[in-house]
Amino acid sequence: MTPPPPPAPPDEALARQFPSPLRRTGSSVAADRTYVGLAVGAAVIAVAFVGYLIWNTVAQTGEVWSTFGVWGFLTGEQWLPTPVSGAPIFGALPFIYGTLMTSILALMIAVPAAIGIALATVVLLPKKLRGPIGAMINLLAAVPSVIFGLWGLTVLVPFLKPALEWLSTTFGGLSIFGWHPFEGPITSGSYLISALVLAIMVLPIITAIIREVLLTVPRDQQEAAYALGATRWEMVRNSMLPWARSGIVGASALGLGRAVGETIAIALLLGNSPGIFTSLVGPGSTLASIIALQTGEASGLQLSALTALAVVLFVLAFGINALARLLVRRHEGGAARKGGLVSRAVTGIVGLFPRRAPKNVQASPPLAAGAPPPPPPRREPATISGSESLSRSRRVRSRLGEGVVWFSLAFGMVPLILVIWEMIRVGLPAISGSFFTELPPTDPSSYAGGISNALVGTLILMGIATLIAAPLGILTALFIRDVARPGTISGKIGSAVGFVVDILLGVPSIVVGLIVYLGVVIVMGHFSAWAGGIALAIIMFPVVVRASDEVLQLVPQAQKEAAMALGAPKWRTTLAIVIPAALPGIITGVLLGVARASGETAPLLFTSLGNQFFSTALNEPISAIPQLIYQRTIQVATPASLQLAWGAALVLVAIIFILNIGGALISRRSRTLEAR
């Protein structure tokens, strides 16, 4: 063992002068400034542009308020663009009523079903089945609105007509304070069927949140119940549901926020007849559906009134979403990170980047005030086997409870299977090589032709939207999470931007369509692929931001500190450490955004408009698959054209499923990498 070399003599140590002043090269500082500038710029541009569009929209409504007054418009019961005599009359009440009625009915169906499905996939199903069945329910969320509309119109309405008939003959006389909810005659468009389809559509998001909330029920809570001799059902009743109560309420509110914005399916299924307290087996109209149906042809005061309806819808959705966030955050016990579960659920990343359930939390539910303590179990004879071990009534009740769960599971699964079945039964025969290379036939009774223009149109629209939303979204997320410093001005701007992003997540897509129509189409003077792409970008943007933000939070602080401690400038730390670690998640977020946007019809109706021909010109109207399905469904409903629509639906769903599954795979791969 050699002794260490003698220490450096003093003059030598002195000679070892500090190499450089504590300054950096100009280029390194400039690079940091550039990075910060880019992130700030992206966030500011995105928010400013959306702000401009919203301001421009609200400005359009002035005529309505001055003509009818705010209260007068909100409580106006008539919508007469061209009355027999006198000036046009516009009132929002029937549409507000229709929106709330369909949505609340839908929730009455969806919430119990969602609780059941969530319970099934968290506790009741065999472990092996939980994942796949949960994934299938999530797939429901990926089926675009227009396809549910098509399915509802061609399959569900004829199928359920006898049931409605029975309802109206049996309960037609029923009167609730003068309102006859089941009074005949029945019509093809009806509240009940619309609500049913709406329920199927909001089911996945409600289920996702309830599931997540149930997963946070501490194990010891469950074990405590079992240890007291509870059956599985009693454990669920007494341990899980009280714990999850506020989360369930929040999830329902979120579902409501979703339901009020649903457009296309409702436009196809509700019959578009504004009315208040009309029969539930008869038609109605909603804010979203009237906007979708009348905006393209409206001008002047009518356009202004439609815009005012959009503002009402926006405020309604915003209010409901804010409430939902509040409730869910309260459930999360205040410890929730900014954005939290709601954003994650809306973004669709709930199942992808799961947060671990707390191992052992304080054994009291977060809403202790509202939740009654689990009652002590009743005394039972200590038989431990055979049918005698449980009292008959307990057994029956447990069976019944679980039966309800299985029933709601079926409620979630059956529509999905039926829609996919219809898509394959009717749509598959339409698909051949030429389906992708030919234009739709002009003759609606021809079985020839394909959807080449719509396919290419969808790709172009998605391309525009992605090119706008992905960079802006990622940079905005970087701004919120990496650049903005809490406690400083940038931190305040960061949370403001985050707030705007959360608002955007809840904006109904039809409102986005109208906003872009007013702010882009009318300004440009014509419909165009650009306008459609921008509308879709506005839908994608918050999804990308929230998903990226979520994974940016998961990048270990220690990694960032390691780089910083080596003297890495900020931008280098971000580029070399943060982005690579977050990249799979970011890609997943972008894919989810693309998937979400690619199924949208409502925002395209009066932006990209549709085009019968093959067009790749960005300044002209362009076709898109969801829009083609919509056109085929409403305009020429011949068997041949429906076949084309179902074929297009099959292609669209395939694209969306692939995007979703791709996103899930990428995020899973990154997780296994992290786990190593």
Place this chain on the structure above:
Amino acid sequence: MTDPHSSGSDEAVAEPQLEARGAPAQSSMPVGNATLASEAPATSALADPNDPSLVHPMRTLDLSCYFGSHKVVEGISLAFPANTVTALIGPSGCGKSTFLRSLNRMHELVPGARAEGTVLLHDQDVYGKDADPVAVRRAVGMVFQRPNPFPTKSIADNIWAGPKFNRVKGGKAERDDVVERTLRGAGLWDEVKNRLTAPAGGLSGGQQQRLCIARALAVEPDVLLMDEPCSALDPQSTLRIEDLIRELKDRVTVIIVTHNMQQAARVSDYTGVITIENEGEPGCLIETGLTRDVFGNPKHSRTEAYVTGRFG
């Protein structure tokens, strides 16, 4: 520069070299509180780390650290002589890490955190107007409590990360040279030379920590801060790292935070003791001096209580 030591495991008993300018003070530093307490040879002028005749790459003047309005470190003035190891000890929560992190301006990365007072690096104010935190961190390296290599990067890339961050232009030859030099310096070369391209996440905890030290050395810092570098490691790895720290002295000035009294005694030349007077008050420096004085002949009753394990 190569390491004259082989990485034999029996090096645990290698004697620490207490050295300062001119005459290295040769003295054995037996392990164990009992021995420490009994053995207390007072040493020359070198007993004072602030001695102006020493070179001080780093020193603090009245440094206080805050989280928001909450002051956690108060008025610490401490000098770190060149080519020595200084240990900072004190009870948990007294602000050792905070103090350490404010030396290379990592502290301010925590939202709301700030430092007041002066930190001098070669007589330049680290918190001065034209001082850039990035440049400061480049000159003052840091090793963390938990090994934090970049897990997906290869071992070699981990080493080269620092130079790359600092835009050191170098060809493959230079890169290979730096990798080998620093890995040898960290006593890791023999263990990893055959898998330089493997991801660093695959190394053991002790190896990872030595990799982190090597990584920090690759940017050739003047001062190396270590925050409980061995607390996540097994005794074997701990001893190897202690050896390494002693060897590092002739290249950098080391400041190490540790809870392990024996470790402080084994590796450090000087020791500073930080404690909190009363609950909720900021941590203050109560004693500083040659390690063997602090351990063997504490001036402050709290120090004595702490080093003999009766407190903290």
Place this chain on the structure above:
Amino acid sequence: MNRSLRNVALLSAAGLSLVGSASAFGKATGSGATFPAIAYQTWCSDSGLCSYTGVGSGSGIKALAAKTVNFAGSDVIMTDAQVATYGGANVTYVPTLLGAIAIPLNISGVTGNKVKFDGSTLGDIFSGAITAWNDPKITKINKGIAFPAAPITVCVRSDASGTSGNLSNFLSKVSASYKAKVSAGGQNQTPAWTAPLKQSASGNAGVANCINTNNNSIGYVDLGDAMRAGLTTNVAAIGQNRIVKGKGRVMQFVIPSTKSIQLGGTPTAAQTAKIKAGDLKIDFTASPNSNAYPITTTTFILVRAGMPNNGEVSQVLSYFLGKPAQSKLESLGFVALSGALRTGANKALSNLG
């Protein structure tokens, strides 16, 4: 399809894919009324001269005002206010085809095209003055048909539509209750329907679907779409009080057919004079001809004077008005222009370019 036409189609298809990325360069673009869209689109792809998007008359007119299309299709004649938005631009109306609005029915136990309505009864149904199928006013005209004692579901368009405009125009001429309660007159594209049991649906297919799925319903659909939706097996015969030679004033009921539409679209003496004077904006509803279908309509292509692409547009129009194009109409549920109207259209065309 004859050979030469087929070649044209093939060539144009090839041309289409070649110029795909350059979009419709060199081709005239149009948008507007959905009612003739299938005819225009067929003609456009046959000739390769143009593209047409069915977006509704109102949107077409808006697009023409914004100069984003070269021509607009419209079922309705522009209002003065709309004309004003052109800044006084001179718009030429060229009729392209004749069509009709059928009144399909779906009544339990009643099939075949045997139900008859006079204008007043039909107006009463759409205005809500009549709400049940066994209303005496209906049974009086339709002796021998057993109508159910069921309420009438009225299927109407929810979107603004030229089809609604034309029906409304007709009903306001022939029904006092309609004129008083729903629309005072003219081509009102969004009549304020007052029937109590009303269902609105989007597009012609929406209405067709509404009729198909609702028992005891009535609606209005363009004949072509009614054909394609399989609704022409049960359409109402519409009657009017008309002077028939030798018989005096009689009520004659007519169902839509090529013949009856052709008669409906034959200009009266006064209309012929108007056409000769160069005004082609003829309203054919409620024709005095006893064998004419009373809800016969025409549709126009609108061209702005002095636009750079008008040369191409007039090429398009001359194809549209030519024999190969017009002879295709019947299979699509329309009727070719004839007589004075056709002459007038051709003349307007020659004045164009």
